[in-house]
Amino acid sequence: MEGVVLRSVANSPMPGVSVQLQPAGRSEAYEVQTGNDGRFQFRNIPNGNYTLVAVGSGYVRADYGRRRTSDPPLILAVDPNRPIRSIEIHMISSGAIFGRVTDAEGEPVAAAIVRAWQETFVEGQRALRLVTTVSTDDMGDYRLFSLAPGNYYVSTVIRTTDNNAPFFYPNVTDVRAAGRITLAEGSMAGGINITYRPEPRREIRGTISSPYSGATAQLTPRIPVANEGTLAVPVDSRTGQFSIAQVSPGSYILTAMSDGVSTQTSVEVGNARVLDVRVAIPSAVEIRAHVSLDASAASSGIDISDLRFAFRWDSDVPGLPEVTYGPGKDNPFTIHLAPSDYRMRAVVIPPNAYVQSIRLGNIDVLIDGLHLDSSVQGPLEIVVAADMGTLEGVVENAQQHVEPNVVVALVPAGGRLRRVDLYQNVRADQEGHFQFEHVPPGDYFVYSWEDVEPTAWMNSNFMKDYEGLGKPVHIDAGSRRTIPIEAIP
Numbered sequence: 001m002e003g004v005v006l007r008s009v010a011n012s013p014m015p016g017v018s019v020q021l022q023p024a025g026r027s028e029a030y031e032v033q034t035g036n037d038g039r040f041q042f043r044n045i046p047n048g049n050y051t052l053v054a055v056g057s058g059y060v061r062a063d064y065g066r067r068r069t070s071d072p073p074l075i076l077a078v079d080p081n082r083p084i085r086s087i088e089i090h091m092i093s094s095g096a097i098f099g100r101v102t103d104a105e106g107e108p109v110a111a112a113i114v115r116a117w118q119e120t121f122v123e124g125q126r127a128l129r130l131v132t133t134v135s136t137d138d139m140g141d142y143r144l145f146s147l148a149p150g151n152y153y154v155s156t157v158i159r160t161t162d163n164n165a166p167f168f169y170p171n172v173t174d175v176r177a178a179g180r181i182t183l184a185e186g187s188m189a190g191g192i193n194i195t196y197r198p199e200p201r202r203e204i205r206g207t208i209s210s211p212y213s214g215a216t217a218q219l220t221p222r223i224p225v226a227n228e229g230t231l232a233v234p235v236d237s238r239t240g241q242f243s244i245a246q247v248s249p250g251s252y253i254l255t256a257m258s259d260g261v262s263t264q265t266s267v268e269v270g271n272a273r274v275l276d277v278r279v280a281i282p283s284a285v286e287i288r289a290h291v292s293l294d295a296s297a298a299s300s301g302i303d304i305s306d307l308r309f310a311f312r313w314d315s316d317v318p319g320l321p322e323v324t325y326g327p328g329k330d331n332p333f334t335i336h337l338a339p340s341d342y343r344m345r346a347v348v349i350p351p352n353a354y355v356q357s358i359r360l361g362n363i364d365v366l367i368d369g370l371h372l373d374s375s376v377q378g379p380l381e382i383v384v385a386a387d388m389g390t391l392e393g394v395v396e397n398a399q400q401h402v403e404p405n406v407v408v409a410l411v412p413a414g415g416r417l418r419r420v421d422l423y424q425n426v427r428a429d430q431e432g433h434f435q436f437e438h439v440p441p442g443d444y445f446v447y448s449w450e451d452v453e454p455t456a457w458m459n460s461n462f463m464k465d466y467e468g469l470g471k472p473v474h475i476d477a478g479s480r481r482t483i484p485i486e487a488i489p
Helices: 295-299 460-466
Strands: 002-007 018-023 030-033 039-041 048-055 076-078 087-091 095-103 113-122 125-135 141-147 150-157 181-183 194-196 202-209 216-221 231-234 241-247 250-258 261-269 274-280 285-293 308-313 322-325 333-337 340-348 354-360 370-372 380-385 389-396 407-412 424-427 433-439 442-449 471-475 480-486
Touching: 030 039, 048 087, 095 150, 095 181, 113 141, 125 141, 141 150, 150 194, 202 216, 202 250, 202 261, 216 241, 231 241, 250 274, 261 274, 285 295, 295 380, 322 333, 322 340, 340 354, 389 442, 389 471, 407 433, 424 433, 442 480, 471 480
Parallel strands: 002 087, 095 194, 202 274, 285 380, 389 480
Antiparallel strands: 002 039, 018 030, 018 048, 048 076, 095 141, 113 125, 113 150, 150 181, 202 241, 216 231, 216 250, 250 261, 285 333, 308 322, 308 340, 340 370, 354 380, 389 433, 407 424, 407 442, 442 471
């Protein structure tokens, strides 16, 4: 295995860089140094799978084939009959964010936890992921270093006060108001100072009334943040009262659940406790559902009794609870849901099968959603099929060089955009090859990006910038398509 390490902008060779070849499942790595020409070489490598990384002072760690730190590294399959040559590893000068944390009196705060965050997506919706964590020194100064180019958010919290909400730059507790800091390659952003004023996490109190027993309350943030996930608490069986402590300021969905029936309401948490939240779980609507198999599914031996379908409140907030039902030994089977609007999907289904249609009378539930009220008449007709096709191809860049380890996303076209079950994504292998093995028939667009956050392609605002750049493809039942794709820079 041989290649060269280059500076990303100047494209000039980098001597003296440590290049490490890491065998899968082993802690020790093979290591060499690049020569004056930036080149490196590994000889007599045993068969197996490896990852390759270059490490240099003042540069962002460069995992070969990885576009961003949240991406998985590219797996290199080593075979003595197939030498791996012409590897190029491009190293990016690292940036830094620095500043000082002080208290309300202007005194430095030592040993405060300072974190850098970046925007990502969960189920296509905006979220924040943690990038790195440091501590302030005795003068309250911090430095977040080895940062790749991009947009960042910075927060701080005091170590000894677990009940205090984190403060985001510039001095806000609500993540929606956090200031964005942009770093170019090798740039520094200084003066990112935060005045920390202890703000206790807030409490939400309320009462849930229900015709059923065993209620629970679950709080889901509209913008997920790492370590600030869903909170669930029991409800007093006698009084219906609940209390959710240590809630950071922000916007939430409160789900009240009882005996498989749930309802939701929005809750805004600011700088005071939220008291007297009242939620009433209504009596459930009973609806009959029937599952049938088309000829392709019937011939594949699918057992209807094993299938399970999830019903979720129709919302763009990720992580909301779902209620699952399945035929079991009964087909038709009965579903009990509170009156509301729902989205429906299969959550237990063989990999070679898909939901072809769900209809309630003249309503296409997969496209229009399921609206339940007291006047709903069944049955809910669910058809499962197994006549899927295969899509494969090779990803290249504008210079017609293969692009390894890039994301290839399959996005449903037209009115099927809200069908989350039709979105798929894979990564190209070291030869730029990709394959979708089970694709339901229909029209799609295929996208590939050199650099993209997970599930961003499920976000309509994100996709506005890429209209017309996807490759249209039609998949027929049982077909096999091969197409070339150009990665979007």
